Amino acid sequence: MVLGDQLAQQALKEGQRITPSPAPPGIVRLAIALGDGSIQHFERLATGTCGDWRATDFESPGSGFAFNEPVTAEWGRGLDVLATAQ
Template sequence: MKLGDYLTKDALRKGSRTTATITPEGAVHLTIALPDGSVQHFERPKGSTCADWRATDFEAPDSGFAFDEPISEDWGRALTIAAVTLPAR
């Protein structure tokens, strides 16, 4: 499993709240808050498909990581569904 897919699976499985926004450039930005207080970010460029999601920054209370990892189309569909249909939870 690719790192991007692993980060997606983990965030979707453990996440306690999602927030989707549109950036000024028109990209979709999805954040998933995790129970330990960390947040995983995902982005999909404007006009792209489910195959174009990327796992980006990971924020933790005392640290963080900058990712730019591709996500497979299958996991990208799950992120698209989360970004489009789930209210902030």
């Protein structure tokens, strides 16, 4: 499993709050809060499909990481569902 899929899997399983994040026009960006207080961000083009998601910034109390990892369509479908529910 690729890193982007692992991050999406964790966020979809453990996410407690989903918030659309500010993004440039034409970008869909989600912030998924995890139980430990960290936040994982995902984004794709607004015209993209479930296979176009990327795992991006990870925020955690006291630290953070910048990712640019692809998420496969299998896990991207879950992110699409969350994005359309917002």
